[in-house]
Amino acid sequence: MSTTQMELELPGFGPSLPDLASYDWILANISGGKDSMAMLYELVQHARAAGVLDRIVCVHADLGSAEWEGTKELAAEHAAAFGLRFEVVARKGGDLIDRIEERGMFPDADNRWCTSDFKRNPVRTLITRLVQTSRDAGHTGRVRILNVMGIRAEESPKRRKLLAFSHEGSWTCPCEECVPKRAKAEQYKARKQKVPKGVGPGWGASNTLRHVDVWYPVHAWSAMDVWAAVEVSGLRVHPAYLAGMPRLSCKFCVLASKSALVLSAQLNPEPAARLARIEKKIGHRFRNDLSMAEIIAEADRSPRVEAVACWQG
Structure with a gap:
């Protein structure tokens, strides 16, 4: 394409x-x-x-x-x-x-x-x-x-x-790319030094x-390229997109924007309430800057979010 x-x-x-x-x-x-x-x-x-x-x-x-x-x-x-x-x-x-x-x-x-x-x-x-x-x-x-x-x-x-x-790559991979990377990393280990990020063959x-x-x-x-390919493919799109979500990630992804989370809470009130109960039980916020309780409160007092322009921010 x-x-x-x-x-x-x-x-x-x-x-x-x-x-x-x-x-x-x-x-x-x-x-x-x-x-x-x-x-x-x-x-x-x-x-x-x-x-x-x-x-x-x-x-x-x-x-x-x-x-x-x-x-x-x-x-x-x-x-x-x-x-x-x-x-x-x-x-x-x-x-x-x-x-x-x-x-x-x-x-x-x-x-x-x-x-x-x-x-x-x-x-x-x-x-x-x-x-x-x-x-x-x-x-x-x-x-x-x-x-x-x-x-x-x-x-x-x-x-x-x-x-x-x-x-x-990995530490047990015998390929010509991983072997020299492993050897270089072993030099740091032999000197009892921390292997710098990116030096070893990876995991x-x-x-x-x-x-x-x-x-x-x-x-x-x-x-735009993605949606063009989706249209040509003829594959069925998940209803979450039609409801205004920009991505089909978890219902409540910690990396999502506040507007995406609020929309999801409006679309999924029971799952949101469950996460709020878990949040309260474990004493750990959904996100440092945003609790699930705050997301639900925003969803309840706001008009229905029609569409989310971006995933982050």
Whole structure:
């Protein structure tokens, strides 16, 4: 698809694509949201052209009651529209809201344990299963996996710094990129010095059995590009967008703008009330600058928010 990609000073590669045919599995992380819809549509076009559509596995990380109703079912619908395999992964135990109550704290921008505990780690269990499937089928050597996500630079300063394509290196990865990074980090350890950030190979999903790369096909896309792709794809959009929400994240994401949270409270009064009760019970505010009780109060006294222009701010 031709897009009007943003003119940004972005790291990573430009218009060229990774060699999709060089991967044994292509893992498409789909949330049911607009960015993952655009990503999936874009990925399918390239995979079809490369003759590797059958290597795509769609995965949805289920957050339980924290998600908007129908999200998991919509993600399954998106995968089915292209005839793709669909898998659901979730953290063992309670869902995200249960975990907040159990931990006695909400996640925040500096400690996004919700992402690691409920998305990254469960997805890695699927990666392990895919590797085992290949080995059971007689695959020799390391299994190559491309982990694909609908992350965009426009969403935040942090995401703008990400590479559109990168290797998920690790301390146990034997590739030519990770080995010298590990050796350099070991020099610091030998001197009993702290390894500087970015020096080591990282804590990615690669290891002696698998080589994992990450690709963000819509990294440089604008929101206009995304919606154009969604329209062309013919995929159904979640009702939350039609209600005025700018993103299909958790109903109450700690990174969302106040207006987005107020609108969500107006649309989801009972889940908001539950979070307010948890907030009071654990003695930890939803956000340092904004409590769930304050969000509900604002939602109750304000007219219905028709639409939220931005997610942050």
